[in-house]
Amino acid sequence: MKINSITTKLGGSIMILFLVVLFPLMYTIDQLFTAFYVNQQKDQIKHFAAEYSTYISDVADVHSYHMFDMLSELMDADFFVFNKEGQILQSTVGSSFEKGTNVHDDLFQSIRNNQSAGMEYKADRESFFLAGHPIIVEDQVNGGLVVVSNMEEVNRSIEQVRFWLFISVVGALFIAIGFTFFVSRKLSSPLLQMEKATREIAKGNLKTNLEMAAKDEVGSLAAAITDLGRELEEYRTNRREFFANISHELRTPISYIKGYSKVLRDGLVQNEEEKNQYLRIIEEESARLTALINDLFELAKMEEGKLELHFEWLDVEDILNSAVKKVSLKASEKKIDVLLRPSADDPLLYTDGVRLEQILMNLIENAIRYSEPESTVEMYTKVEKHYIHLFIQDFGMGIPDEDAPYIFDRFYRVEKSRSRASGGTGLGLAIVKNLVELLGGDIELKSTSDKGTIFKLSFPIDKKGSVDG
Amino acid sequence: MKKLSNFIVPLFFIVFGIACLTMSSTAFHTHNPLHHLLESLLGICLFLCIPVMLGIVYMWFKKRKK
Numbered sequence: 074m075k076i077n078s079i080t081t082k083l084g085g086s087i088m089i090l091f092l093v094v095l096f097p098l099m100y101t102i103d104q105l106f107t108a109f110y111v112n113q114q115k116d117q118i119k120h121f122a123a124e125y126s127t128y129i130s131d132v133a134d135v136h137s138y139h140m141f142d143m144l145s146e147l148m149d150a151d152f153f154v155f156n157k158e159g160q161i162l163q164s165t166v167g168s169s170f171e172k173g174t175n176v177h178d179d180l181f182q183s184i185r186n187n188q189s190a191g192m193e194y195k196a197d198r199e200s201f202f203l204a205g206h207p208i209i210v211e212d213q214v215n216g217g218l219v220v221v222s223n224m225e226e227v228n229r230s231i232e233q234v235r236f237w238l239f240i241s242v243v244g245a246l247f248i249a250i251g252f253t254f255f256v257s258r259k260l261s262s263p264l265l266q267m268e269k270a271t272r273e274i275a276k277g278n279l280k281t282n283l284e285m286a287a288k289d290e291v292g293s294l295a296a297a298i299t300d301l302g303r304e305l306e307e308y309r310t311n312r313r314e315f316f317a318n319i320s321h322e323l324r325t326p327i328s329y330i331k332g333y334s335k336v337l338r339d340g341l342v343q344n345e346e347e348k349n350q351y352l353r354i355i356e357e358e359s360a361r362l363t364a365l366i367n368d369l370f371e372l373a374k375m376e377e378g379k380l381e382l383h384f385e386w387l388d389v390e391d392i393l394n395s396a397v398k399k400v401s402l403k404a405s406e407k408k409i410d411v412l413l414r415p416s417a418d419d420p421l422l423y424t425d426g427v428r429l430e431q432i433l434m435n436l437i438e439n440a441i442r443y444s445e446p447e448s449t450v451e452m453y454t455k456v457e458k459h460y461i462h463l464f465i466q467d468f469g470m471g472i473p474d475e476d477a478p479y480i481f482d483r484f485y486r487v488e489k490s491r492s493r494a495s496g497g498t499g500l501g502l503a504i505v506k507n508l509v510e511l512l513g514g515d516i517e518l519k520s521t522s523d524k525g526t527i528f529k530l531s532f533p534i535d536k537k538g539s540v541d542g
Numbered sequence: 543m544k545k546l547s548n549f550i551v552p553l554f555f556i557v558f559g560i561a562c563l564t565m566s567s568t569a570f571h572t573h574n575p576l577h578h579l580l581e582s583l584l585g586i587c588l589f590l591c592i593p594v595m596l597g598i599v600y601m602w603f604k605k606r607k608k
Contacts, residue, residue, distance in 0.1 A: 237569040244562025248590065251555035258548065 079264055084257035091249045099242050106234050114227045118150065118204040119191060122220040125152070126206040132156050132216035138163040151221040157185070157214060166221050169196050176219070180205050184217035193224075200224045263291045270298055279306035318484035322365055322499060326358035361498070368500040372483070375507040382425040382511060389422050389461060390415045393452060396433035403438060407446045411437060414453040420534050422461060424512050432508050433465070435501045436528050440467035443526075456534070463530040472520040480518060481506040560586055 153164035183190035285295040484499040520526040571578035
């Protein structure tokens with residue numbers, strides 16, 4: 074077991090708490106027992122002294138004291154009797170209180186004043202308790218009877234109790250250690266599991282699954298660690314895919330440029346027409362490379378939140394017209410009609426016009442790209458409560474259901490060869506989605522294979538943004 | 543093996559602790575000590591079981607709630 078581990082610290086803390094309670098409790102119990110035994114003994118001696126002093130009818134009659142010798146043996150206590158001058162007349166005590174000597178002054182004064190007296194006395198490293206009571210003859214204090222009890226027996230009993238109390242405490246301590254062992258392990262186990270899991274995550278093993286039944290903070294932390302691992306795993310997969318895609322996307326045009334420029338440099342062209350064709354390819358691939366780099370730069374800026382937006386109140390119809398105008402050349406190349414049918418009650422929209430136009434152009438260009446020549450692309454708007462919806466519909470090849478969820482992913486293409494041939498970078502829809510979200514809107518997709526696709530853009534409108542307003 | 547020792551060591555402490563408490567509580571019973579020893583052992587085990595049982599009941603309630 075490690076000393077510097079949470080289990081040891083937790084167990085140690087519980088044990089310290091236990092000792093904090095146990096030691097004062099042990100001291101209190103010890104005091105309780107000691108006081109109880111000593112007081113019981115003292116009370117008993119006082120009671121004897123009071124009781125037997127009544128049997129003495131005349132202090133001077135020393136022959137009547139023979140019963141005390143017998144009592145002394147029975148009770149394991151000694152007696153002495155003194156007269157009203159304080160002189161000991163009869164004693165079973167021995168050297169300390171011999172016959173003929175004077176009684177201790179404190180004891181004598183109390184008894185002379187007709188009061189019971191008790192005092193502790195030490196002799197030969199033994200402690201005694203003296204309980205005295207006045208002997209009353211004809212309502213006069215005629216002397217006193219003192220019972221002397223050796224307290225060593227009581228002290229020995231207390232020592233014995235103390236010893237077994239100590240054994241009990243040791244027993245309780247062992248039980249506490251045993252249970253603390255279980256409890257601290259049980260409590261620290263989830264933390265240790267989480268520590269292990271986070272270390273695994275740090276090492277790169279992100280597929281960590283911490284299953285905790287507890288619904289408390291510890292369970293929540295475990296769930297957070299599992300989620301973190303999954304997020305990182307997703308991020309890592311995305312990054313890997315992104316690098317694979319980007320290297321592939323960059324390599325293709327560069328290969329074209331490199332290959333055709335080498336052909337031109339080596340003079341391997343047959344005629345001027347062939348040369349022009351190669352130069353056109355180089356130009357197109359350079360343009361694609363530039364577009365790709367621009368798109369990547371734009372996307373990176375968006376994801377880092379560094380894209381500057383300039384919001385203002387704008388007429389949606391104006392933006393739609395402008396976008397249609399800008400893509401009209403591409404549309405006319407494929408003889409595609411771009412039809413615009415704005416709603417009559419289109420409101421003003423608080424948005425960034427440049428970015429909204431970029432979104433629309435991207436979607437219209439996309440629609441043109443995947444539409445058959447001589448077909449149509451339709452654009453229309455609808456106002457619904459607090460939203461304006463912009464629809465871009467084409468009647469092209471459509472998107473299969475299995476591809477629809479990934480269509481906004483970077484470099485995702487439904488038909489790779491065809492999309493490359495049509496000139497897309499694979500980032501257009503990813504940019505569109507990011508931009509729509511930055512503008513506070515939402516984008517949805519409805520597509521049927523071989524029938525076409527509808528992109529629906531929804532933006533919230535404020536009441537102030539109506540045409541009248 | 544480590545798991546077994548994780549279980550045996552604390553169990554040893556608990557058993558040793560119960561033995562200490564039983565001996566202490568029987569120390570002053572000089573008459574019929576075996577009877578008192580068993581009686582004390584039973585009493586201590588019962589008192590020990592009270593908090594453990596409370597814990598088990600709490601866990602059971604918690605599980606049933608889920």
